[in-house]
Amino acid sequence: MASSGKFGVFSLLSPSTPAGTGVDNRGRPIRQRRFHAKSRQGCITCKARKVKCDERRPVCLKCSKRGLACEFGSTTEKERTASLGHHSPDALETENDQCGNDGPRNLPFSSVISRRLLSRTAELGTPGFDLDSLQLMYHFEHFTSETLLFDKPFWEKHILPLALQHEYLMHAIMTISASHLLYLQPRVREHNKAAALHLDSALSGFRASLSGLYLPQAQYDVVIACGFILLYYAWSVPFFNTSDEDSTKIESDGLLWFAAGIKTVIVTIYSLKPNDSMFQAYFEAEPVKSFYEWSEQTNFSYDFGQKFLDQSQAPVRHPGLACVSGCGSVNAAERLGPVFHALDAIRQGEDLSVIMPAVMTYMLMWPSKAMQDFQEEIKRGDHRALVTMLSFYASSWTLLSGRAWWAYHRSKVMCTEILGRLDTKGPSVWDQNILNIKEYFGFSKNVDGTWEIKGSNQIIWPA
Incomplete structure (x- = not known):
């Protein structure tokens, strides 16, 4: 099938020109900022925001004024808990009319993944990852991951560490996290913008990983994880359009063929090295087969075939x-x-x-x-x-x-x-x-x- 707009069918290990990694989602060169360590003793939050920290502990002045979570590398768990105690995870799940138009801001970066991503952004100057991105990662780690296939520990132990090494997987995670937040807070349009921004980068990187002559075995699980997340995103939007037109007609919805393409990618990649995949236990469990077997043991009390x-x-x-x-x-x-x-x-x-x-x-x-x-x-x-x-x-x-x-x-x-x-x-x-x-x-x-x-x-x- 021919490509159709930005959601074109994926090619598997076919000769192609990989997408460049030094351009943004519009094809423009990314300006790399040379890193200059202004303060090695400042808090992690100020480093991520690229502002000078006054290094006052336990909470620096800038974080205090903005109400941000302030964390130093040597902060003990007791001090961290005290400084972040005013943050309630329950507030993240409230509707927008209860939490205001600003959305769930100022989230604590208390998890290992969030701290590692924060340090990576600050030290390497990784383009495209700012404080908003860190908040999306935090939300995925603590909330969105609980709503997807597998379980929360699986995402934390296996998938999130991979995202720190492969940016297109990280963008996919931020995409579904933003979509989840939009569901929880439909009036906060920034979530919609964030989802669209990260989706472009996720799809671009996902295609690039499949378009070369050779896909390293180390990336097999990265592709599978990204495929599942992209499928969830396609489900989460009412119309997954296959062109740049903002169409809301069922014939333009691309979920059916997009899902078929994702399934082909996942099955093909997994079959290459099934015994080495972190998804092996899931695929061997065959949850769909168990559902079929259950359904074959039950009888209908309503004639769906005839009535529907x-x-x-x-x-x-x-x-x-x-x-x-x-x-x-x-x-x-x-x-x-x-x-x-x-x-x-x-x-x-x-x-x-x-x-x-x-x-x-x-x-x-x-x-x-x-x-x-x-x-x-x-x-x-x-x-x-x-x-x-x-x-x-x-x-x-x-x-x-x-x-x-x-x-x-x-x-x-x-x-x-x-x-x-x-x-x-x-x-x-x-x-x-x-x-x-x-x-x-x-x-x-x-x-x-x-x-x-x-x-x-x-x-x-x-x-």
């Missing part, structure tokens, strides 16, 4: 051919089976907290398996394809509510977009199916034309 997707009208299959028409939609509908099993189990009062990680993984990767035919059917506005996508996003909205922040906005916006598109297409044989979906999920239309799922937030998962 009207599979009795599925295209006729012929020997030697997958199908005549609507092939992509049939494949996508079949892959919704485990999702419907989970929905049905919840309606029956079952506790799915044990398999929720597998459910979330399955939902995250579902777009990556979309056939090219299905993508084309979406672009054409095919009824079956749109109803299939409506079923998926309504399920995502319901199943992941309160558990996956990265799926919330996309699921909600896509449901509104698809329902609006189906309404404008006029009467069809799918009208009853659409009505069944609306009734099952409890869709209600707001005065502004958007849709809500009544009671979606009532699904509370045990901790």
Whole structure:
């Protein structure tokens, strides 16, 4: 597939000219500032801001005036705790109207990763990393990492140290961190700007790592980690456009093919040296397979196939051919089976907290398996394809509510977009199916034309 704008398909180990490392995201030369140690005894924060520190302890004058966390290299853990005690991690999760328009500023740099990144920025003058970047790293380390695949210790022990060595991975981490903050504080537009800025650098570096003739084995896990993070980001925005146009139409959304490209990269890179990968335990666990096995042991109390997707009208299959028409939609509908099993189990009062990680993984990767035919059917506005996508996003909205922040906005916006598109297409044989979906999920239309799922937030998962 040809490249399409800044989210073009990735090439794997093919001859190409690597992107230059001495230019910014607009292709302009980066001016390197020669390092001059003005004070070796000043606090780390002043060094990062490149201002003179008066070296007053335990809190210097500049940090005191600005309300910044002040930390010296020799500060004991007791002194550090006392100087940072006024910072509450809970404040980071509050809505913007509770914390003001400035957002979560002045975060403490008490973690090992944050201190190492702070020192690296101060001593090496690394371009592109300022105090805002450090705050994004802090937020990822302590908050965002808990909401993604794997677990928080895995990100802290394995991925964050890699980010200190590979800037495009660091930019990817800052991208998803900024997106998470935007979800928590939608009125703070600086988060949106930060996400866009770091996304450009992350994608540029990610492509460059794949475009050379040879990818060092030491970078295999870096590419895999970056791929997962970029996939999360594509999920976290309502429309992941594949061109420079600010389009909000479902046919321009690039999640399906972008996810397919990311999956290809991850699987290909991992297969080169699976036994040496830090992701080995995760891939061997096969969470998606366990979800499939669970779903095969349960029975439906609701006929999703007939009520939602009207599979009795599925295209006729012929020997030697997958199908005549609507092939992509049939494949996508079949892959919704485990999702419907989970929905049905919840309606029956079952506790799915044990398999929720597998459910979330399955939902995250579902777009990556979309056939090219299905993508084309979406672009054409095919009824079956749109109803299939409506079923998926309504399920995502319901199943992941309160558990996956990265799926919330996309699921909600896509449901509104698809329902609006189906309404404008006029009467069809799918009208009853659409009505069944609306009734099952409890869709209600707001005065502004958007849709809500009544009671979606009532699904509370045990901790």
